[in-house]
Amino acid sequence: MKTYDSIQHVRGESKFVDDLFNPEGLLYGYVYYSSIAHGKIVSINLKKALKYAGVRGVFTAEDIPGENQIGGIVPDEVLLAGSKVDFIGQPIALVVADTKLAAKSASKLIDCKIEEYPAVFDPRIACEKGELIIPPRIFSLGDVNNAWSQCEYIVEGKTETGGQEHLYIETQGAVAIPVEGGGIKIYSSTQNPTAVQKVSARILNVPMHKIEVDVPRLGGGFGGKEDQATAWAALAALAASKLQRPVKIILPRQEDMRLTGKRNPYSSDFKIGLNKEGMILAYEVTFYQNAGAAADLSPAILDRTLFHCTNSYYIPNVKATAYSCRTNLLPNTAFRGFGGPQGMFVIESAINRAAEVMGISAHEIQRKNLLKEGDEFPYGQRTEHCRAIRCFEEAEQRYDFKMRKNYVEQFNQENKLVKKGITVMPVCFGISFTTTFMNQASALVHVYTDGSVRISTAAVEMGQGVNAKISVIASKVFSIDISRIKIDSTNTTRIANTSPTAASKGADLNGYAAMKACELILERLKKTACNELKFDDPKKVEIREEHIFYDGNRTPLTWNKLIQAAYLRRVSLSAHAHHATTDIYFDKEKAKGKPFAYHVYGTAIIEATVDCLRGTYKIDSVKVVHDFGSSLHSVVDRGQAEGAIVQGIGWMTIEEVMFDGKGKLMTDALSTYKVPDIQSAPKDMEVHFLEDAANPFGPFNSKAIGEPPLMYGIGAFFAIRNAMKAFRPERQFDFVAPITNERVLLTLYPAERFSGMKPDLAIDDVKTPAALVY
Amino acid sequence: MKKKITFICNDENISIEINPALTVLDYLRDNKRLTGTKEGCREGDCGACTVIVGRLNGKRIVYQTINSCLLPIADLNGKHLVSIEGLNLDGLNIIQEQMVDEGGTQCGFCTPGFIISMTNYFINHSEYDPEKAALALDGNICRCTGYLGIRRAIQNVIAYLNSIPRKNSNQTDFLMKAQILPEYFSSIPKRLKTLSKEIQYDKPTEKKIKPRYVVSGGTDLFVQKWESLLESNVRFISGNEALKEIRKEGNTIFIGGAVTISEFENSPLIRKHLPEVTKYLNLFGSQPIRNRATIAGNIVNASPIADMTNILLALSANLNLTTNKKKRSLPLNEFYLGYKTLNKKEKEIIENISIEIPSKEHYFNYERISRRTYLDIASVNTAALIKSDGKRIIDISISAGGVAPIPLYLKSTCNFFKGKEINSDLVDEAAHYALSEISPISDARGSAEYKSLLLKQLLKAHFIKLFPQLIEVEVLV
Ligand SMILES: Cc1cc2nc3c(=O)[nH]c(=O)nc-3n(C[C@H](O)[C@H](O)[C@H](O)COP(=O)(O)OP(=O)(O)OC[C@H]3O[C@@H](n4cnc5c(N)ncnc54)[C@H](O)[C@@H]3O)c2cc1C
């Protein structure tokens, strides 16, 4: 099924924000930002920058006519720092000039004096100091305190997961164009057009109706453009409004990396209790989330960590505590999985540690504790149409897990320097925004007199194929060829009050809204058909592949003729519809409710090979059975699964966000922050669509797909770790991700650290230049 | 500072007065408003900006992929520039169609770059291998698809092309017949020939204003200082045929000062006499980077971790420098005085690099570990050239990159090894010993601790690989 977007993509004809057009008088903005992690702004001198050739204006906090506030969940983040800076990369000024180059060069002439304060980067230290974004959150089920006494094994440990750079290939950007009456039209690369509209209106002190936001499409988002696209659009709007000229801001890659938040790193403690048989009886976990300097979406991310702290397992006694810790780093933000992966990593670590202590395989514990129908999650919801065991068992059989495991064991006996590891990774992920009110969307459908259809929804197309899926839905409702359907850009004047395209919910919510709008038109068309054909029961009218049937018989009417007839009969060929997920709720105080419309299940089997001499590794294969529901578009769904898995593997393995001791990002370019390439991504990947898996809660029985498969990537960590264990069976390994080459080698050869190295060559004393640049 | 540049952009003959340091990426996007070529990083690391550049070679055109973000428009003189727009036919071609059908595109931002690289693979091969085709995409990053869809697309395109009967037509004609290349490609050789008559190339001797920069492949300079290049007087030497030669005199090979990694890798002379060396070169940058990056540039850029430099150190290469007035030679290992400080006068350029061809008794190995295997700068690298009778070390030279302010020749370690019998204990001892010669620092490519350990491991790896029968691995791990 070829869809409009992908056809444009392969021809290089898709227009992204930077491609759209260059309106007359276009100016370019460059963001000047803090190079100090925490401090007081003593003075800002713009004189020299303003005099630089081609500069049209330099704007600071003082120039903001409205409220200098961009925080979404918590109002704790300014657009431009005026008095105080809280992280390196915090915007202080916007330089606007005739060319990109002039804007950038002029920014170097800004003289900003900052008095440095002590800074905190470690979430545990921030927590100790009481630097919390929101009060601690606790989810509990049963009673852990009573349960420990029944446990044969109680195992404790600590885990760390690192950040992750979104690395959408299209960097952040926006173009703002002044329009009449003090309004601004903004083209933005955002997952959240309404946030851009709302914040820009707040910054400019105008009503929202004066701001129009249009999103053509995104060159990747992954959560990184949910909250963090807003600032650049608002800055462009500010400058456009001040100068009454169009202003474009496209962040160069290095600035994009330095100025935008990433996946939240977590540091966590676990305690897990099991009985002799390996049933998990109790689980206590404490999460320290590194939120960075502002709330951004971290509170909601924190909640999802708690929602998924038991992954795909039923545990009768759970206590999960989570702290969102304020540090002097970039405000971290949404990233595919939204806290879920961070939570799941800890339970998987706990199971692996328990297995080591018990002398059994983690697989045995995983298998015994999978969710069954009707089991209760720590947040009170019970499983419905639970497919955890089905997916797990089908993966074991389909991919012959036993045989693979034997093969790995045999390989390890035969090879000294190279070892293999295998692991199973089940996933259960809840679908819905956990903030209930956000589960709404609307759609606007126009049928034109030639029979072509144009649809607007709240969904932003960013590669996840939401346009393709909505086209499929509309073509199914109308039973017309998909080529008749065009999905429009996302625009706040056509669709108001949009929820962000996030939480894997884009196609569900907007698909339903589009379905409803199409159905409204279809009802009218059925009546029209009756009028045309002189029949009386619209219920008996049906469209089958563009032909109109009545009571099962084909009539002379076709889609085109019917549309013409409707128009001539003055029947409305447009409809707007709203959809809200019913039957979900969540009591934040009690931390109980039914927050999810449904859950997605699946299991992956992952194999890895480690070169134990050099500390390098390869992910050999990923074999998955995944519950897609009844897939709306198999090419899109398969692609989402494959892409998410590779992204998850990247997070666990080679992707490492590093800061220096001053809080400066060290990995601020593609040359130092590495994401999987075609060679490192596993070649041998199979994704099997679980059969007979209709989902009554999704459009045409489909299921959401964006996020859940990312968490299969967690298996890569344990596969590598298992291979390492085969090389050093006597050693205890920690649970620190990403498991980079460096970490592998230093773990395999800990005794060798510094041996043979002269004492004066220890890290701190090295007297070579600090910046070895390439 | 403007210069006249004459070339063909897709199907259009172009002759313009323009800043020669303007990147082709900016030219396409800003001047031509051809926006299918994307900017994703401006440092050669994402491939969203990949274009194909063809140059006349006799009657044929040789096409290569290049990162347009690092390519000065000066180097388009007399060339054929192909962007994604220049590949489009009325409908989708088979590569485009398969990318759509197999889910090889999602957000689409990386996609034109992938299509460009895939097309170039098919232009340059008449027998297809899916693995090699995937290697041709080593310069392209996709954050969405996980690459599986792209691999499936490649396979399907290969199956399709193999199903078309082909007569003895050349590959370009064949691809036109297969509706992969537009018809206008057949007119390019003639048009380029005509164009090339109009072009005036710089003659280095005629330069009156002293250039601030000498740009060769530009893969270092355009990453580090593209803004400054736009505002400076620049001398471009990559088109200088005199510096392009690879030749053999007696037992010595001379590699010209503008020879690229690709030219070196594919040179029959090099393949014959230094086969062990070429084996590792696909780990250098990416295909489009290797098409531009020069060996001399690698040496002069003086990065301590530079791959070719460390290989050449182990091969005891000599540099032959010239100022047009004066020539001199010096061993590469005397070229580096400190971090990015060279034993080189400002005006000197590397005319060529000479290497003695190793004998049958020489064993060569190269080890290089990076966070990601392909298109990533190494954390530590080391090359070893060992002369041995199969038991003893007669002579040895080992380099170590990423562990000192300069590409390091491990002089004392080599002395330590010399004359000794090869066994596990010796290697273990020497690997420890090497640590006294190095001074790594912690950076994004690894902690000092890791780099020390890694070098030790890699020194062991040289011997495990070259003399497996003499080494007991248990002793070494
Ligand atoms: C994405 C990417 C990946 C890379 N990967 C690798 C890698 O894996 N391994 C690696 O080693 N390097 C890598 N590099 C670095 C770079 O490609 C090499 O250093 C390359 O060899 C430089 O050659 P050039 O011709 O492009 O140099 P240029 O940028 O043109 O010049 C570099 C310096 O050399 C000088 N110079 C060039 N030629 C001469 C000459 N004949 N005489 C005197 N001076 C001269 C220039 O004046 C300049 O100072 C990578 C670069 C990029 C952008």
Ligand code: FES
């Ligand atoms: S823009 Fe990324 S390689 Fe050129």
Ligand code: FES
């Ligand atoms: S399709 Fe989005 S980066 Fe490749």
